Amino acid sequence: MTKKNVIFKILGLILVFIGLALFLASVLLNVRQYREAAKTLKEFRETKEEIENDSDLQEAYKEKEESKDYEEGELLYILKIPSIDSKNPVKEGVESNVLSDSLGHDPSTAYAGEQGNCVIAGHRNYSFGKYFNRLNEVQIGDELYLETMTEEYCYEVTEIKVVEPTDTYILENIGDEETLTLYTCTPIYIATHRLVIIATRVNN
Template sequence: MKIVPYLLIAAGIVLFVFPVAREYINEREQQQLVRELERSIAPADSKPSIDSENARLTELLQSGLEGATEEESERPTIEEPLQTLDDKTIAIIEIDKIDLKLPVLEGATTKNMKVGAAHMTETAQLGEIGNAAVAAHRAHTKGRLFNRLDEIEIGDMIDIRMRDGKVMYRVTEIKIVEPTDLSVLNGNQSDAMLTLITCDPLVNPTHRLIVHAIKSEE
Protein backbone atom coordinates (compact mmCIF):
# COMPACT_ATOMS: atom_id res chain seq x y z
CA MET A 1 0.00 0.00 0.00
CA LYS A 2 2.98 2.30 0.41
CA ILE A 3 3.18 2.61 -3.38
CA VAL A 4 -0.27 4.26 -3.65
CA PRO A 5 0.85 7.76 -2.55
CA TYR A 6 3.66 7.65 -5.10
CA LEU A 7 1.24 6.63 -7.85
CA LEU A 8 -1.04 9.52 -6.92
CA ILE A 9 1.87 11.97 -7.03
CA ALA A 10 2.96 10.64 -10.43
CA ALA A 11 -0.58 10.95 -11.77
CA GLY A 12 -0.78 14.53 -10.53
CA ILE A 13 2.49 15.41 -12.25
CA VAL A 14 1.27 13.93 -15.53
CA LEU A 15 -2.03 15.85 -15.34
CA PHE A 16 -0.12 19.09 -14.72
CA VAL A 17 2.56 18.60 -17.36
CA PHE A 18 0.40 17.29 -20.24
CA PRO A 19 -1.57 20.52 -21.01
CA VAL A 20 1.63 22.58 -20.82
CA ALA A 21 3.46 20.21 -23.15
CA ARG A 22 0.54 20.16 -25.60
CA GLU A 23 0.42 23.96 -25.71
CA TYR A 24 4.18 24.07 -26.25
CA ILE A 25 3.88 21.67 -29.19
CA ASN A 26 1.07 23.73 -30.71
CA GLU A 27 3.10 26.92 -30.38
CA ARG A 28 6.13 25.28 -31.99
CA GLU A 29 3.96 24.17 -34.91
CA GLN A 30 2.58 27.70 -35.20
CA GLN A 31 6.10 29.14 -35.39
CA GLN A 32 7.09 26.54 -37.97
CA LEU A 33 4.14 27.53 -40.17
CA VAL A 34 5.20 31.18 -40.00
CA ARG A 35 8.72 30.26 -41.09
CA GLU A 36 7.43 28.06 -43.91
CA LEU A 37 5.16 30.81 -45.19
CA GLU A 38 8.01 33.27 -45.28
CA ARG A 39 9.65 30.91 -47.78
CA SER A 40 6.67 29.74 -49.81
CA ILE A 41 2.88 30.08 -49.86
CA ALA A 42 0.32 27.99 -51.75
CA PRO A 43 -3.34 28.84 -51.09
CA ALA A 44 -6.03 26.14 -50.98
CA ASP A 45 -9.08 25.83 -53.22
CA SER A 46 -11.71 24.52 -50.81
CA LYS A 47 -14.95 26.58 -50.90
CA PRO A 48 -17.58 25.55 -48.36
CA SER A 49 -20.74 27.68 -48.20
CA ILE A 50 -20.62 30.78 -46.01
CA ASP A 51 -23.50 29.51 -43.86
CA SER A 52 -21.90 26.13 -43.18
CA GLU A 53 -18.52 27.72 -42.55
CA ASN A 54 -20.04 30.23 -40.13
CA ALA A 55 -21.85 27.44 -38.31
CA ARG A 56 -18.60 25.49 -38.05
CA LEU A 57 -16.75 28.59 -36.85
CA THR A 58 -19.40 29.17 -34.18
CA GLU A 59 -18.97 25.61 -32.94
CA LEU A 60 -15.19 25.92 -32.86
CA LEU A 61 -15.14 29.30 -31.10
CA GLN A 62 -17.69 28.25 -28.50
CA SER A 63 -15.82 25.05 -27.78
CA GLY A 64 -12.71 27.08 -27.07
CA LEU A 65 -9.05 26.26 -27.65
CA GLU A 66 -9.28 23.09 -25.55
CA GLY A 67 -11.81 21.69 -27.96
CA ALA A 68 -9.68 22.73 -30.89
CA THR A 69 -6.77 20.63 -29.63
CA GLU A 70 -8.75 17.45 -29.90
CA GLU A 71 -7.81 15.61 -33.09
CA GLU A 72 -10.38 15.31 -35.85
CA SER A 73 -10.68 12.28 -38.07
CA GLU A 74 -7.78 12.13 -40.48
CA ARG A 75 -10.11 11.34 -43.39
CA PRO A 76 -10.22 14.23 -45.89
CA THR A 77 -13.56 16.05 -46.25
CA ILE A 78 -14.89 18.79 -48.53
CA GLU A 79 -14.08 21.33 -45.83
CA GLU A 80 -10.59 19.94 -45.24
CA PRO A 81 -8.97 18.65 -48.45
CA LEU A 82 -6.05 16.28 -48.22
CA GLN A 83 -2.97 18.50 -48.28
CA THR A 84 -0.15 19.50 -45.99
CA LEU A 85 -0.48 22.36 -43.53
CA ASP A 86 2.06 24.49 -45.39
CA ASP A 87 -0.18 24.21 -48.48
CA LYS A 88 -2.93 25.86 -46.45
CA THR A 89 -0.79 28.68 -45.10
CA ILE A 90 -1.69 31.76 -47.12
CA ALA A 91 -0.40 34.67 -45.05
CA ILE A 92 1.09 35.95 -41.83
CA ILE A 93 -0.91 38.41 -39.71
CA GLU A 94 1.05 40.86 -37.58
CA ILE A 95 -0.33 43.38 -35.10
CA ASP A 96 2.44 45.28 -33.33
CA LYS A 97 0.01 46.81 -30.83
CA ILE A 98 -0.55 43.42 -29.19
CA ASP A 99 2.73 41.75 -30.19
CA LEU A 100 0.91 39.32 -32.49
CA LYS A 101 2.43 37.23 -35.28
CA LEU A 102 0.41 34.27 -36.55
CA PRO A 103 0.17 32.10 -39.64
CA VAL A 104 -3.13 32.43 -41.50
CA LEU A 105 -4.37 29.11 -42.86
CA GLU A 106 -7.10 28.49 -45.42
CA GLY A 107 -10.36 27.26 -43.91
CA ALA A 108 -11.84 27.41 -40.40
CA THR A 109 -11.11 23.81 -39.40
CA THR A 110 -10.19 22.39 -36.01
CA LYS A 111 -6.67 21.56 -37.16
CA ASN A 112 -6.04 25.01 -38.62
CA MET A 113 -7.40 26.93 -35.64
CA LYS A 114 -5.33 24.84 -33.27
CA VAL A 115 -2.11 26.37 -34.57
CA GLY A 116 -3.04 29.75 -36.02
CA ALA A 117 -5.66 32.01 -37.52
CA ALA A 118 -8.03 30.80 -40.24
CA HIS A 119 -9.31 32.59 -43.35
CA MET A 120 -12.99 31.89 -44.01
CA THR A 121 -12.82 30.61 -47.56
CA GLU A 122 -16.17 31.99 -48.74
CA THR A 123 -15.13 35.55 -47.92
CA ALA A 124 -12.95 37.83 -50.05
CA GLN A 125 -9.29 37.04 -50.57
CA LEU A 126 -6.86 38.95 -48.38
CA GLY A 127 -5.96 42.32 -49.88
CA GLU A 128 -8.77 42.28 -52.45
CA ILE A 129 -12.01 44.26 -52.75
CA GLY A 130 -14.67 42.86 -50.42
CA ASN A 131 -14.54 41.60 -46.84
CA ALA A 132 -11.86 39.04 -45.94
CA ALA A 133 -12.67 37.33 -42.63
CA VAL A 134 -9.99 35.81 -40.40
CA ALA A 135 -10.85 33.96 -37.17
CA ALA A 136 -8.83 32.58 -34.27
CA HIS A 137 -9.34 31.34 -30.74
CA ARG A 138 -8.57 33.33 -27.61
CA ALA A 139 -6.19 31.06 -25.73
CA HIS A 140 -6.11 31.30 -21.94
CA THR A 141 -2.36 31.90 -22.11
CA LYS A 142 -1.83 35.65 -22.43
CA GLY A 143 -0.47 36.63 -25.83
CA ARG A 144 -1.42 33.41 -27.65
CA LEU A 145 -3.61 33.46 -30.76
CA PHE A 146 -6.27 36.25 -30.51
CA ASN A 147 -6.05 36.37 -26.70
CA ARG A 148 -5.29 40.12 -26.67
CA LEU A 149 -7.55 41.16 -29.53
CA ASP A 150 -9.73 43.10 -27.08
CA GLU A 151 -6.81 45.53 -26.60
CA ILE A 152 -7.06 46.72 -30.20
CA GLU A 153 -8.26 50.30 -30.72
CA ILE A 154 -9.62 52.21 -33.69
CA GLY A 155 -6.72 53.49 -35.78
CA ASP A 156 -4.38 50.60 -34.96
CA MET A 157 -2.61 48.96 -37.90
CA ILE A 158 -2.80 45.31 -38.99
CA ASP A 159 -0.21 43.90 -41.40
CA ILE A 160 -0.90 40.92 -43.66
CA ARG A 161 2.18 39.45 -45.35
CA MET A 162 1.59 37.30 -48.41
CA ARG A 163 3.72 35.83 -51.19
CA ASP A 164 3.18 38.86 -53.41
CA GLY A 165 3.80 41.49 -50.76
CA LYS A 166 2.39 43.12 -47.64
CA VAL A 167 -1.06 44.65 -47.17
CA MET A 168 -1.74 47.09 -44.34
CA TYR A 169 -5.16 47.63 -42.80
CA ARG A 170 -6.31 50.35 -40.41
CA VAL A 171 -8.87 49.42 -37.72
CA THR A 172 -12.15 51.30 -38.25
CA GLU A 173 -14.69 49.56 -35.99
CA ILE A 174 -14.80 47.23 -32.98
CA LYS A 175 -17.96 45.58 -31.70
CA ILE A 176 -19.51 42.60 -29.92
CA VAL A 177 -22.17 40.61 -31.79
CA GLU A 178 -24.24 37.45 -31.57
CA PRO A 179 -22.65 34.37 -33.21
CA THR A 180 -25.49 34.27 -35.74
CA ASP A 181 -24.91 37.84 -36.95
CA LEU A 182 -23.62 37.33 -40.50
CA SER A 183 -23.79 41.05 -41.27
CA VAL A 184 -20.21 41.35 -40.00
CA LEU A 185 -19.13 39.51 -43.17
CA ASN A 186 -20.77 42.03 -45.50
CA GLY A 187 -18.50 44.00 -47.80
CA ASN A 188 -18.90 46.49 -50.62
CA GLN A 189 -17.65 46.98 -54.16
CA SER A 190 -15.12 49.69 -53.37
CA ASP A 191 -13.17 48.81 -50.19
CA ALA A 192 -10.72 46.03 -49.36
CA MET A 193 -11.82 45.13 -45.85
CA LEU A 194 -10.47 42.81 -43.17
CA THR A 195 -12.62 41.39 -40.37
CA LEU A 196 -11.02 39.65 -37.39
CA ILE A 197 -13.29 37.32 -35.42
CA THR A 198 -12.86 35.66 -32.05
CA CYS A 199 -14.97 34.54 -29.11
CA ASP A 200 -16.08 36.82 -26.27
CA PRO A 201 -15.76 36.83 -23.35
CA LEU A 202 -12.58 34.86 -22.89
CA VAL A 203 -14.20 32.45 -20.41
CA ASN A 204 -17.52 30.78 -21.29
CA PRO A 205 -17.94 32.76 -24.53
CA THR A 206 -21.43 33.64 -25.72
CA HIS A 207 -20.69 36.31 -28.32
CA ARG A 208 -18.10 37.31 -30.90
CA LEU A 209 -15.57 40.10 -30.76
CA ILE A 210 -15.35 41.72 -34.19
CA VAL A 211 -12.57 44.00 -35.45
CA HIS A 212 -13.18 45.67 -38.81
CA ALA A 213 -10.33 47.26 -40.76
CA ILE A 214 -9.89 48.84 -44.20
CA LYS A 215 -6.87 48.57 -46.46
CA SER A 216 -4.52 51.49 -46.03
CA GLU A 217 -1.97 52.82 -48.50
CA GLU A 218 0.30 54.19 -45.76
Protein backbone atom coordinates in the same frame (compact mmCIF):
# COMPACT_ATOMS: atom_id res chain seq x y z
CA MET B 1 -11.03 10.16 11.04
CA THR B 2 -14.56 9.16 10.09
CA LYS B 3 -15.47 7.32 6.91
CA LYS B 4 -17.22 10.45 5.65
CA ASN B 5 -14.08 12.55 6.15
CA VAL B 6 -11.97 9.96 4.34
CA ILE B 7 -14.33 10.08 1.35
CA PHE B 8 -14.18 13.89 1.25
CA LYS B 9 -10.39 13.78 1.46
CA ILE B 10 -10.18 11.29 -1.41
CA LEU B 11 -12.57 13.38 -3.52
CA GLY B 12 -10.49 16.46 -2.78
CA LEU B 13 -7.30 14.73 -3.92
CA ILE B 14 -9.03 13.53 -7.07
CA LEU B 15 -10.13 17.08 -7.88
CA VAL B 16 -6.59 18.35 -7.29
CA PHE B 17 -5.15 15.74 -9.65
CA ILE B 18 -7.77 16.55 -12.29
CA GLY B 19 -6.92 20.24 -12.00
CA LEU B 20 -3.20 19.54 -12.35
CA ALA B 21 -3.83 17.28 -15.34
CA LEU B 22 -5.87 19.97 -17.08
CA PHE B 23 -3.22 22.58 -16.33
CA LEU B 24 -0.41 20.40 -17.69
CA ALA B 25 -2.47 19.58 -20.78
CA SER B 26 -2.98 23.30 -21.42
CA VAL B 27 0.74 24.00 -21.01
CA LEU B 28 1.69 21.18 -23.38
CA LEU B 29 -0.86 22.38 -25.94
CA ASN B 30 0.49 25.91 -25.65
CA VAL B 31 4.05 24.69 -26.24
CA ARG B 32 2.98 22.58 -29.24
CA GLN B 33 1.11 25.49 -30.80
CA TYR B 34 4.03 27.84 -30.24
CA ARG B 35 6.44 25.42 -31.91
CA GLU B 36 4.06 24.78 -34.80
CA ALA B 37 3.56 28.51 -35.40
CA ALA B 38 7.31 29.16 -35.18
CA LYS B 39 7.98 26.37 -37.67
CA THR B 40 5.36 27.73 -40.09
CA LEU B 41 6.74 31.27 -39.83
CA LYS B 42 10.28 29.99 -40.48
CA GLU B 43 9.16 28.03 -43.54
CA PHE B 44 7.25 31.07 -44.79
CA ARG B 45 10.36 33.27 -44.53
CA GLU B 46 12.55 30.70 -46.25
CA THR B 47 10.09 30.26 -49.11
CA LYS B 48 9.70 34.01 -49.50
CA GLU B 49 13.46 34.46 -49.77
CA GLU B 50 13.54 31.83 -52.52
CA ILE B 51 10.74 33.61 -54.37
CA GLU B 52 12.47 36.99 -54.15
CA ASN B 53 15.55 35.49 -55.82
CA ASP B 54 13.68 33.60 -58.54
CA SER B 55 11.55 35.57 -61.02
CA ASP B 56 9.87 32.44 -62.40
CA LEU B 57 8.90 31.29 -58.92
CA GLN B 58 7.65 34.77 -58.10
CA GLU B 59 5.44 34.77 -61.18
CA ALA B 60 4.07 31.33 -60.29
CA TYR B 61 3.11 32.47 -56.79
CA LYS B 62 1.49 35.64 -58.14
CA GLU B 63 -0.63 33.56 -60.50
CA LYS B 64 -1.67 31.30 -57.63
CA GLU B 65 -2.62 34.26 -55.45
CA GLU B 66 -4.68 35.70 -58.30
CA SER B 67 -6.43 32.37 -58.97
CA LYS B 68 -7.43 31.95 -55.28
CA ASP B 69 -7.20 28.19 -55.80
CA TYR B 70 -6.37 27.12 -52.25
CA GLU B 71 -6.89 23.87 -50.38
CA GLU B 72 -8.13 23.65 -46.80
CA GLY B 73 -5.22 24.05 -44.39
CA GLU B 74 -2.97 25.73 -46.96
CA LEU B 75 -0.93 28.67 -45.67
CA LEU B 76 -2.20 31.98 -47.08
CA TYR B 77 -0.85 34.84 -44.99
CA ILE B 78 1.04 36.00 -41.97
CA LEU B 79 -1.16 38.32 -39.90
CA LYS B 80 0.86 40.93 -38.03
CA ILE B 81 -0.60 43.15 -35.30
CA PRO B 82 2.29 45.32 -34.02
CA SER B 83 0.27 46.97 -31.24
CA ILE B 84 -0.07 43.63 -29.40
CA ASP B 85 3.18 42.08 -30.66
CA SER B 86 1.28 39.40 -32.56
CA LYS B 87 2.49 37.53 -35.64
CA ASN B 88 0.64 34.37 -36.63
CA PRO B 89 0.03 32.19 -39.69
CA VAL B 90 -3.34 32.26 -41.44
CA LYS B 91 -4.46 29.12 -43.25
CA GLU B 92 -7.39 28.45 -45.54
CA GLY B 93 -10.55 27.34 -43.75
CA VAL B 94 -12.21 27.77 -40.38
CA GLU B 95 -12.68 24.12 -39.46
CA SER B 96 -11.45 22.89 -36.06
CA ASN B 97 -8.45 21.09 -37.56
CA VAL B 98 -7.25 24.38 -39.09
CA LEU B 99 -7.94 26.58 -36.07
CA SER B 100 -6.14 24.15 -33.77
CA ASP B 101 -2.74 25.35 -34.97
CA SER B 102 -3.32 28.66 -36.80
CA LEU B 103 -5.76 31.42 -37.60
CA GLY B 104 -8.22 30.62 -40.36
CA HIS B 105 -9.52 32.49 -43.42
CA ASP B 106 -13.21 32.00 -44.18
CA PRO B 107 -13.19 30.78 -47.81
CA SER B 108 -16.65 32.26 -48.41
CA THR B 109 -15.21 35.77 -48.01
CA ALA B 110 -12.80 37.95 -49.99
CA TYR B 111 -9.05 37.47 -50.10
CA ALA B 112 -6.34 40.02 -49.30
CA GLY B 113 -5.87 42.53 -52.10
CA GLU B 114 -9.34 42.27 -53.57
CA GLN B 115 -12.51 44.28 -53.04
CA GLY B 116 -14.70 42.90 -50.30
CA ASN B 117 -14.46 41.66 -46.74
CA CYS B 118 -11.59 39.32 -45.87
CA VAL B 119 -12.61 37.47 -42.69
CA ILE B 120 -10.16 35.72 -40.36
CA ALA B 121 -11.15 33.72 -37.27
CA GLY B 122 -9.11 32.41 -34.37
CA HIS B 123 -9.32 30.98 -30.87
CA ARG B 124 -8.24 32.80 -27.72
CA ASN B 125 -8.07 30.29 -24.88
CA TYR B 126 -5.67 27.61 -23.73
CA SER B 127 -8.05 24.76 -24.53
CA PHE B 128 -8.32 25.48 -28.24
CA GLY B 129 -5.51 27.91 -29.06
CA LYS B 130 -4.39 31.33 -27.91
CA TYR B 131 -3.71 33.07 -31.21
CA PHE B 132 -6.22 35.86 -30.54
CA ASN B 133 -5.78 35.96 -26.75
CA ARG B 134 -4.84 39.66 -26.81
CA LEU B 135 -7.21 40.75 -29.57
CA ASN B 136 -9.26 42.67 -26.99
CA GLU B 137 -6.27 45.02 -26.56
CA VAL B 138 -6.44 46.22 -30.17
CA GLN B 139 -7.67 49.82 -30.49
CA ILE B 140 -9.20 51.93 -33.22
CA GLY B 141 -6.41 53.38 -35.35
CA ASP B 142 -4.09 50.38 -34.91
CA GLU B 143 -2.57 48.95 -38.07
CA LEU B 144 -2.89 45.32 -39.16
CA TYR B 145 -0.80 43.67 -41.87
CA LEU B 146 -1.49 40.68 -44.09
CA GLU B 147 1.69 39.40 -45.69
CA THR B 148 1.55 37.00 -48.63
CA MET B 149 4.46 35.41 -50.48
CA THR B 150 4.55 38.35 -52.90
CA GLU B 151 2.72 41.28 -51.27
CA GLU B 152 1.93 42.99 -47.98
CA TYR B 153 -1.38 44.72 -47.28
CA CYS B 154 -1.94 47.28 -44.53
CA TYR B 155 -5.29 47.90 -42.82
CA GLU B 156 -6.35 50.44 -40.20
CA VAL B 157 -8.80 49.46 -37.47
CA THR B 158 -12.00 51.50 -37.81
CA GLU B 159 -14.50 49.62 -35.65
CA ILE B 160 -14.56 47.27 -32.66
CA LYS B 161 -17.71 45.57 -31.43
CA VAL B 162 -19.15 42.55 -29.65
CA VAL B 163 -21.88 40.54 -31.38
CA GLU B 164 -23.95 37.41 -30.90
CA PRO B 165 -22.60 34.11 -32.30
CA THR B 166 -25.54 34.09 -34.73
CA ASP B 167 -24.69 37.51 -36.20
CA THR B 168 -23.30 36.25 -39.51
CA TYR B 169 -23.60 39.69 -41.11
CA ILE B 170 -19.98 40.26 -40.08
CA LEU B 171 -19.03 38.04 -43.04
CA GLU B 172 -20.71 40.35 -45.54
CA ASN B 173 -18.96 42.96 -47.68
CA ILE B 174 -18.85 46.49 -46.32
CA GLY B 175 -19.53 48.85 -49.22
CA ASP B 176 -17.02 48.68 -52.05
CA GLU B 177 -13.92 48.88 -49.85
CA GLU B 178 -11.22 46.34 -49.09
CA THR B 179 -11.82 45.41 -45.46
CA LEU B 180 -10.32 42.94 -43.02
CA THR B 181 -12.48 41.48 -40.25
CA LEU B 182 -11.02 39.53 -37.34
CA TYR B 183 -13.26 37.71 -34.91
CA THR B 184 -12.92 35.47 -31.89
CA CYS B 185 -14.87 34.25 -28.88
CA THR B 186 -15.47 36.54 -25.91
CA PRO B 187 -15.33 36.70 -22.92
CA ILE B 188 -12.28 34.48 -22.82
CA TYR B 189 -13.05 30.98 -21.47
CA ILE B 190 -16.81 31.69 -21.41
CA ALA B 191 -17.30 32.49 -25.11
CA THR B 192 -20.92 33.62 -25.08
CA HIS B 193 -20.30 36.32 -27.72
CA ARG B 194 -17.91 37.26 -30.53
CA LEU B 195 -15.33 40.05 -30.45
CA VAL B 196 -15.10 41.66 -33.90
CA ILE B 197 -12.32 43.91 -35.21
CA ILE B 198 -12.99 45.68 -38.52
CA ALA B 199 -10.20 47.37 -40.47
CA THR B 200 -10.06 49.18 -43.81
CA ARG B 201 -7.16 48.90 -46.20
CA VAL B 202 -4.84 51.90 -46.44
CA ASN B 203 -2.07 52.64 -48.91
CA ASN B 204 1.24 51.05 -47.95
